[in-house]
Amino acid sequence: xxxxxxxxxxxxxxxxxxxxxxxxxxxxxxxxxxxxxxxxxxxxxxxxxxxxxxxxxxxxxxxxxxxxxxxxxxxxxxxxxxxxxxxxxxxxxxxxxxxxxxxxxxxxxxxxxxxxxxxxxxxxxxxxxxxxxxxxxxxxxxxxxxxxxxxxxxxxxxxxxxxxxxxxxxxxxxxxxxxxxxxxxxx
Amino acid sequence: xxxxxxxxxxxxxxxxxxxxxxxxxxxxxxxxxxxxxxxxxxxxxxxxxxxxxxxxxxxxxxxxxxxxxxxxxxxxxxxxxxxxxxxxxxxxxxxxxxxxxxxxxxxxxxxxxxxxxxxxxxxxxxxxxxxxxxxxxxxxxxxxxxxxxxxxxxxxxxxxxxxxxxxxxxxxxxxxxxxxxxxxxxxxxxxxxxxxxxxxxxxxxxxxxxxxxxxxxxxxxxxxxxxxxxxxxxxxxxxxxxxxxxxxxxxxxxxxxxxxxxxxxxxxxxxxxxxxxxxxxxxxxxxxxxxxxxxxxxxxxxxxxxxxxxxxxxxxxxxxxxxxxxxxxxxxxxxxxxxxxxxxxxxxxxxxxxxxxxxxxxxxxxxxxxxxxxxxxxxxxxxxxxxxxxxxxxxxxxxxxx
Numbered sequence: 001x002x003x004x005x006x007x008x009x010x011x012x013x014x015x016x017x018x019x020x021x022x023x024x025x026x027x028x029x030x031x032x033x034x035x036x037x038x039x040x041x042x043x044x045x046x047x048x049x050x051x052x053x054x055x056x057x058x059x060x061x062x063x064x065x066x067x068x069x070x071x072x073x074x075x076x077x078x079x080x081x082x083x084x085x086x087x088x089x090x091x092x093x094x095x096x097x098x099x100x101x102x103x104x105x106x107x108x109x110x111x112x113x114x115x116x117x118x119x120x121x122x123x124x125x126x127x128x129x130x131x132x133x134x135x136x137x138x139x140x141x142x143x144x145x146x147x148x149x150x151x152x153x154x155x156x157x158x159x160x161x162x163x164x165x166x167x168x169x170x171x172x173x174x175x176x177x178x179x180x181x182x183x184x185x186x187x
Numbered sequence: 188x189x190x191x192x193x194x195x196x197x198x199x200x201x202x203x204x205x206x207x208x209x210x211x212x213x214x215x216x217x218x219x220x221x222x223x224x225x226x227x228x229x230x231x232x233x234x235x236x237x238x239x240x241x242x243x244x245x246x247x248x249x250x251x252x253x254x255x256x257x258x259x260x261x262x263x264x265x266x267x268x269x270x271x272x273x274x275x276x277x278x279x280x281x282x283x284x285x286x287x288x289x290x291x292x293x294x295x296x297x298x299x300x301x302x303x304x305x306x307x308x309x310x311x312x313x314x315x316x317x318x319x320x321x322x323x324x325x326x327x328x329x330x331x332x333x334x335x336x337x338x339x340x341x342x343x344x345x346x347x348x349x350x351x352x353x354x355x356x357x358x359x360x361x362x363x364x365x366x367x368x369x370x371x372x373x374x375x376x377x378x379x380x381x382x383x384x385x386x387x388x389x390x391x392x393x394x395x396x397x398x399x400x401x402x403x404x405x406x407x408x409x410x411x412x413x414x415x416x417x418x419x420x421x422x423x424x425x426x427x428x429x430x431x432x433x434x435x436x437x438x439x440x441x442x443x444x445x446x447x448x449x450x451x452x453x454x455x456x457x458x459x460x461x462x463x464x465x466x467x468x469x470x471x472x473x474x475x476x477x478x479x480x481x482x483x484x485x486x487x488x489x490x491x492x493x494x495x496x497x498x499x500x501x502x503x504x505x506x507x508x509x510x511x512x513x514x515x516x517x518x519x520x521x522x523x524x525x526x527x528x529x530x531x532x533x534x535x536x537x538x539x540x541x542x543x544x545x546x547x548x549x550x551x552x553x554x555x556x557x558x559x560x561x562x563x564x565x566x567x568x569x570x571x572x573x574x575x576x577x578x579x580x581x582x583x584x585x586x587x588x589x
Contacts, residue, residue, distance in 0.1 A: 052208070055209075101533075123205075175195070
């Protein structure tokens with residue numbers, strides 16, 4: 001009886017663990033989330049900002065926010081998506097600030113300049129990602145999520161809170177625009 | 188020419204290289220390892236974030252920040268043209284140098300100056316007891332509007348004005364009065380007396396979702412609302428930046444830029460005022476412009492004087508090229524002058540005005556000074572015209588600075 005009970009207990013634990021893997025009912029720890037998402041957050045931010053220092057700052061800020069809000073974030077179905085949304089928002093914020101800063105500098109120096117891009121020449125494929133960053137905000141997010149993070153169309157739609165059809169058309173238009181831009185630059 | 192599959196291959200391969208970079212960066216800057224100061228200089232904003240991170244995470248030390256500042260690319264900004272002006276002595280003496288300071292002479296005039304024809308173009312709004320008066324610079328009243336019933340226990344104040352509209356704070360209400368004869372005053376509820384007001388709307392406040400916090404939200408005069416910004420009770424907005432608020436954190440003695448998504452520490456000095464993308468602070472006795480990234484540019488030395496009432500007596504002209512500061516003696520707190528700094532020419536002009544006066548820019552080059560007493564002492568500088576006019580027994584002085 002005792003032996004049988006022991007077997008039952010082991011079996012129950014094993015079953016529960018399998019269920020958690022397939023459909024998690026217990027949340028990941030913050031450390032587990034950070035292990036997976038930190039590097040991905042940096043990659044996403046690098047592609048959107050073209051600046052390694054800024055990307056690391058953004059990724060750290062996103063995870064710091066996740067830590068502060070952990071009580072709430074850990075109960076979400078996809079905490080990683082929450083972190084990615086924060087990264088996308090922070091990147092948009094930074095790009096807006098860059099534009100504003102250029103305007104301020106123009107006003108102070110009275111010398112018009114449209115240079116908004118940073119030039120982190122140590123990054124690979126500078127021209128390609130610079131063209132991605134010129135896309136409208138949602139389109140560049142879609143491209144980065146699709147290629148840098150290798151997310152499916154459905155996962156991107158979940159992340160961005162929009163229908164999958166919208167993501168598909170955004171991606172299609174973005175790629176068409178990139179082809180035009182890059183072929184002009186090649187000439 | 189890129190073929191369809193070529194571009195996607197290119198993006199996939201490029202992404203793989205970016206992921207490698209990201210992995211390297213993640214290894215070089217691990218979350219669990221405290222970082223040393225970077226080589227790009229220390230930034231108060233990130234320093235503060237580091238403190239917050241350490242406080243938030245305690246002994247776990249999971250996240251720390253590198254110190255980092257944004258350095259403008261070479262040639263982007265001519266710092267050499269932005270330097271404090273030197274002056275020999277106090278504001279009531281004649282002084283100056285040929286290169287940096289306009290010659291100035293201070294003359295006390297007990298009589299009304301002759302009104303020049305050009306000034307009739309200048310219109311302004313003034314609050315006279317419970318009436319908003321629109322007038323021209325000669326004192327001709329164009330429209331006088333009695334305000335709705337006063338909210339009990341609150342003193343009304345003119346918080347913002349242009350030549351077409353006056354914005355009056357009345358307790359928890361904001362009353363908007365137009366110069367047009369057909370417009371009726373419009374009342375907006377939910378206004379906080381410290382919330383910034385602009386030509387397009389105002390910031391309203393209500394109790395925050397968390398105890399000890401206040402929710403701020405921009406509401407346009409078309410009744411459209413923006414995103415919510417949560418601030419602690421001790422964090423007071425004093426200006427509107429491009430898509431957020433300039434905030435003075437009294438407890439931490441810091442100037443912040445707060446948006447709906449983040450808070451950024453801009454400065455640890457006392458704020459004077461803000462324009463739409465710049466905060467002006469007093470660093471020791473130097474007026475310093477700080478942009479939304481915390482980059483600071485020293486502008487003018489007040490030579491030991493202090494601003495009278497920072498957020499009332501300091502004002503940026505509509506074109507952001509001039510700054511007016513009512514200066515006080517740091518020991519006696521007597522009013523010294525109203526000093527106008529010109530950011531283009533890096534020159535300054537001093538005007539003697541009465542104690543308790545408030546300065547308000549009514550055009551890029553004209554300041555309106557509301558004096559509390561009916562007998563204003565009017566001062567004229569060589570470089571400026573100045574007009575004294577009278578509205579309902581109260582003197583109003585207009586200073587043309589160009």
